[in-house]
Amino acid sequence: MNRKMKILIATPLVIIGLVVLVVGGFVAYSIATSHPDPRAIIGNYFDQPVTVYFEGHKMGKVNSGESKTFYPNEVLTPMGSDLLVELKSNSGTTLYSKQYTYDEFLAIFVRINGSSYWIGN
Secondary structure, three states: OOHHHHHHHHHHHHHHHHHHHHHHHHHHHHHHHOOOOOOEEEEEOOOOOEEEEEOOEEEEEEOOOOEEEEOHHHOOOOOOOOEEEEEEOOOOOEEEEEEEOHHHHHHHHHHHOOOOEEEOO
16 A cells, blocks of 8 residues: 555544544533532422422422422522522411521432422421
């Protein structure tokens, strides 16, 4: 095989290798830097429906004995913020109120690993 033929064969292989390297690097970077929104699956142990509030923002209702998924980033702006969680009755009475630090919040939802975090009696 002469020199020209070797160059004609090697050039596309080098180009394909570089493309695979660049695309693979981009995919790896995208995966490494992506942070999905944390989700809070809150279960209601109270004997009545509750309305969930994050930082004073009404997030939704949870019936007694049920759970529902909420996304704190809908109301939190900076990553690493503290989170005030309140559960209120239909009459507006606060049944539960706790200010979680970001680390406490993260530790709870890592510990329960996709299960509901039950609050109430």
